[in-house]
Amino acid sequence: MFIEQAYKGNNTWWRVLITTLLTAGVFLINFVAYFMMSQEEMDAVYKTMSEVPNNLSLLINLSPFILLLLLLFLLVRVLHERSVLSLTTSRKSIDYKRILFSFLLIVSLTIVMFIISYLVDHSNIILNFNPLKFTILFAISLLLFPCQIGLEEYLFRGYLMQQIGIVVKNRWFPLLFTSIVFGLFHSANPEVQQMGYGVMVFYIGTGFLLGIMTLMDESLELALGFHLGNNLMAALLITSDVSAIHTDALFKYSGVEKPVDMLNEMIVSIAIVYPIILYIFAKRYNWTNWKTKLTGKIQAPKLQTTN
Incomplete structure (x- = not known):
């Protein structure tokens, strides 16, 4: 199964530590810096960022993910002596149709919900x-x-979920841990500053959604497609002054977004839209044994012996 793929590599503690620090370091530094800064310093940082042209700002923010993703692949291959395929799926090959289906599903849902909202x-x-x-x-x-969401998925739902899973010997803890950490690492986003820490429920909830997809499907493919479609729509369809990224999107929300209204929209997504998405995946890919796949134990493969 997916988490057990980690047993195919060398999991010496110092290898895990080096890989985690080098690839997750950018998130850790950002997280620590955010909480060390005063409100005035944070306002100054956001003001400076807002003065940079949108496309240049996006380019600057996303470019480091190219190197970080390549670094993660390199460390898994060289330090852990296992393939990127084992970090992606428990199947014999990557199912690109799964990535495409998940991508098209979230893109279609986002566009439909936008049209309904626009008409209302x-x-x-x-x-x-x-x-x-x-x-x-x-x-x-x-x-x-693709590099940005690739790093986040391969790091959180791939590498960390697998490494934590084979240490604690269960599935529920890596799902819980990676979802919470995934959410916390988004705490420096501008909308958190605007709406307060209540918005973290949305990020953590999204982490749970992606983690459940990964464990139930025994692969990252659905999470990769969903995450890519979600981020592309966030960048291309509509932007606002409190968005995590300011872009030259097709549309812009010009009103004053009330924190309560935005939180309500996020709660609706978590409570209604996310379960619908999981239901669609479950029906399409015949997911069964939910309890075992989400909370079951992890066992190391038995060594084969010859007489």
Whole structure:
């Protein structure tokens, strides 16, 4: 199964420590810096970031993920002596159709929900389309978002979930731990500053969704497709002043977003939309044994002996 793939490699503690620090270090530094800064310093940082042209800012923010993802693959291959395939899936090969289906599902749901929202009330939604800027945004997004979401999925739902799982010998703890840490590492996002720490429920809930997908499907493919589709829509479809990333998207929300309203939207996503997504996946891929796959024990493979 997926977590047991870690047994295919060398899991000496110092190898795990080096890989974790080198690849998760950027998240750790960002997390620590955020809590060490005063409110005035954080406001100054956000102000400086807002003054950088949107596409340049996106390019600067996403570029490091290329090196970090390659570094993670290299460390898994060289230090842990196992393949990237074992970090991706428990199957014999990567199922790209799963990635595509998950990607198209979240893109379709996002567009449908946007259209419904627009038809109900579009008084604060303005057309923001600039052909040149949007073309550049589209190119940057297609090139760099796969690296950004790739690092997050391979690090949290892949490497860390597998390594923690074979240490604690169960599935529920790595699911819980990686989901919470995934959420906490988003605490420096601008919307957290605007709405308070209640928004962390959404990030942690999203971590749980992606973790459940991974454990139930025994692979990262669905999580990769979902995460990529979600981030692309966040960048390309509509932007606002409190978004995690400011982009030259097709539309912009020009109103004053009330924290209560935004939190309610996020709660609706977690309580209604996410279960629907899991239900669709469960029906399509015939998921069974939920309790075992999400909370069951992890056992090391038995060594084969010959007479």
